Amino acid sequence: MQILQNVNIDWLGKTKYFLIGSLVLLLAGAVAMYQDGGPRYGIDFKGGTLVDVRFAQTPPVDAIRAGLAQRGQGESIIQTIGAASANEVLIQLEQQGDQDEALERGKQGDQEETLDRGKNTILEVLAATVPSGAEAGKRDFNAADAVALAEALTLRDPLSLGPTAGDRYQQLAAAIAGFRDTQRSGLVTNLDELSQAPEVNAAVISALKQSFYTGPFAIRNVEIVGPRVGAQLRQQAVLATVYALVGMLLYIAFRFEWVYGTAAVLAVLHDVLMTLGFFAIFDYDISLTVIAALLTLVGFSMNDTIVIFDRMRENLRISRRAPLAAVANKSINQTLSRTVLTNGTTFVTVLVLFVFGGEVLRSFAFALTVGVVIGTYSTVGIAAALVVAWDKWKNSRGAGGNATSGPSARARQEQQEEATRTLAAAGRR
Numbered sequence: 001m002q003i004l005q006n007v008n009i010d011w012l013g014k015t016k017y018f019l020i021g022s023l024v025l026l027l028a029g030a031v032a033m034y035q036d037g038g039p040r041y042g043i044d045f046k047g048g049t050l051v052d053v054r055f056a057q058t059p060p061v062d063a064i065r066a067g068l069a070q071r072g073q074g075e076s077i078i079q080t081i082g083a084a085s086a087n088e089v090l091i092q093l094e095q096q097g098d099q100d101e102a103l104e105r106g107k108q109g110d111q112e113e114t115l116d117r118g119k120n121t122i123l124e125v126l127a128a129t130v131p132s133g134a135e136a137g138k139r140d141f142n143a144a145d146a147v148a149l150a151e152a153l154t155l156r157d158p159l160s161l162g163p164t165a166g167d168r169y170q171q172l173a174a175a176i177a178g179f180r181d182t183q184r185s186g187l188v189t190n191l192d193e194l195s196q197a198p199e200v201n202a203a204v205i206s207a208l209k210q211s212f213y214t215g216p217f218a219i220r221n222v223e224i225v226g227p228r229v230g231a232q233l234r235q236q237a238v239l240a241t242v243y244a245l246v247g248m249l250l251y252i253a254f255r256f257e258w259v260y261g262t263a264a265v266l267a268v269l270h271d272v273l274m275t276l277g278f279f280a281i282f283d284y285d286i287s288l289t290v291i292a293a294l295l296t297l298v299g300f301s302m303n304d305t306i307v308i309f310d311r312m313r314e315n316l317r318i319s320r321r322a323p324l325a326a327v328a329n330k331s332i333n334q335t336l337s338r339t340v341l342t343n344g345t346t347f348v349t350v351l352v353l354f355v356f357g358g359e360v361l362r363s364f365a366f367a368l369t370v371g372v373v374i375g376t377y378s379t380v381g382i383a384a385a386l387v388v389a390w391d392k393w394k395n396s397r398g399a400g401g402n403a404t405s406g407p408s409a410r411a412r413q414e415q416q417e418e419a420t421r422t423l424a425a426a427g428r429r
Contacts, residue, residue, distance in 0.1 A: 007333040011380055012325045012388055018381035022270060029277015036280055042287035042363075043225050045234040048094045049118030052221040053126065054187045055087040056214075060129055064091065067125035073118075081359045088185075088220070093118040119222055130216045141212035142180070142187055143219070149173035149208070156207035172199060176208075187218040237291040244295055245269065248302050256309055263386035264305045267378045271301050271371060278370045284363050293367035300346070301375030304339060305383045311335050312384070324391045328384040336380075343376045 033039060043050045053059070061078050068076040068091075077092040134140070139148065150173035154165050161168055179197035180188050191209050194200045245265050252261035272294055279286060311331040319327060350372060354365035 007336050009333055009336075010329055011332050012329050012385060015381065015385040015389075018377070018385065022274070022378075022382065025274055026270075026277060029274065029280050032277065032280035036283075039276065040280065040283065040285050041234065042285035042290075043092065043223050044288045045231075045237070045286065046094065047225050047231070048092060049122065050093075050221075050223040051091045051119060051122045051219060052081070053089055053091060053122075053217050054185055054220055055089075055130070055217045056187060056189045057087065057216065058084075059087055059089050059217075061089065063129045064089075064125055067129050068093070068121070071121050071125065073121060086185075091122050093122065119224060123219075126217060132215055133213060134215075135213045138211060138213045140215035141191060141208065142215045142217070144177075144212060146170070146173045146177040149176055152211035153204065153207060156210060158201075158203035158207035172204070175199060176204075186220045188214055190214060233288065237288070240291065240295065241272070241298070244298050248298070252302075252306065252309070255306075256313065259387055259390045260309050263383050263390070264302060264309070266386060267305060267383035268298050268301050268375075270382055271297060271374045271378050274374045275367055275371045279363075279367070282366070284366055287363060289361070289364040290367050293364045293371065296368065297371035297375055300372065301379060304343070304375060304379040307335055307338065308332055308379060308384060309387075312387075325388045328388055332380055332384060339376060339379065343372055347372045 059080075061080075065076060065078055073093050077090075079090045079092070081088040081090055132140070150170045153169040153173055157165050157169075159165070159168070176194060176197055179194065179200075180186060183196070184193065188194065191205055191212065191214060194205055194208070195202070245268065248268070249261045249265045252264050275294065275297065276286070278284075279290070284290075308328075308331050311334055312327055315322075315327045315331050315334075316324075319330075322330075347369070350365055350368040353361060354369045357365050
């Protein structure tokens with residue numbers, strides 16, 4: 001399907017503008033990263049505790065931060081998730097140095113206790129900061145699991161099921177917990193809201209009110225990673241990216257030439273660095289899912305580049321006397337329709353994932369959304385320009401320092417071979 005026909009854009013003539021744009025964006029990303037003290041790693045890579053908390057009212061962020069500071073957690077990070085009306089925050093604590101040492105030498109039980117220390121500290125601060133509204137003899141409904149709910153329902157037997165109540169109440173408790181976690185994002189402010197859950201009637205709600213109260217916040221998720229594990233993951237992520245780039249360099253060098261492989265890898269490295277720069281500018285954490293997105297971007301951008309290089313090789317065989325810059329322009333224009341269709345549909349998909357995918361996938365989708373745009377930009381404006389620049393430099397050396405805009409070395413070689421074949425044919429005649 002061709003949506004762009006007879007395109008004739010001088011992409012190579014705009015190389016300096018592409019390079020200036022890349023330098024400006026890379027510099028902006030480097031400045032943002034410098035101000036942050038380096039890459040902003042997530043819990044996966046630097047170790048620590050991450051607790052996702054949703055509040056019934058506006059969260060007292062300053063009071064929570066002050067409470068953590070009083071307990072020696074002055075480096076805590078508290079981020080708002082989603083819209084302000086969601087009343088949801090991420091509380092992040094870095095692992096302490098003494099905890100690192102304890103994890104190294106401690107037994108398994110001691111290690112688990114050390115890893116739980118940050119989580120328990122956060123829970124203590126929340127309990128001291130936010131009035132719980134606890135009622136004597138009752139438990140927090142928002143902190144109860146399906147087992148606790150089933151036990152309370154079995155004890156009260158609101159449906160008068162008698163000895164056969166066990167399995168029935170376990171199923172009902174699982175349905176209630178699922179309604180709370182999915183339909184109410186883990187937080188029920190009033191037990192009467194459960195009337196909207198399937199198979200929950202007034203008797204069931206009355207029984208739950210006798211055993212539970214609704215707390216002012218709910219812990220939606222807890223992530224705990226030891227610092228040494230985080231360092232190992234960070235090292236493995238770097239190695240995975242390097243191995244991917246080296247493997248692609250060897251493949252393209254084998255299929256084309258070393259200059260093509262080097263240009264493609266430099267263009268992809270440019271994409272990765274610019275994407276990381278955008279992460280620093282917009283204050284996104286770099287996690288394992290982001291590394292997965294970056295590796296996906298590497299393959300995506302490399303595939304686009306190979307398509308253009310392959311078309312350049314075909315056009316060089318047809319237009320042997322044409323300057324390499326003209327061949328590159330022609331190749332980019334001929335594949336532009338394919339680039340727009342493929343990359344455009346991919347961009348729409350990842351943009352929808354970024355907007356509607358939720359906070360868990362936000363960093364992953366952001367990396368892909370930015371990466372698709374940057375990858376398309378580098379494929380059109382950077383990769384082929386690097387090959388042409390190398391060709392001009394090599395020609396200038398071969399001509400004693402006088403740069404030419406003539407055919408590439410490959411084209412000249414093919415011209416010489418054609419001339420040799422012509423002379424040989426003439427000799428035979």
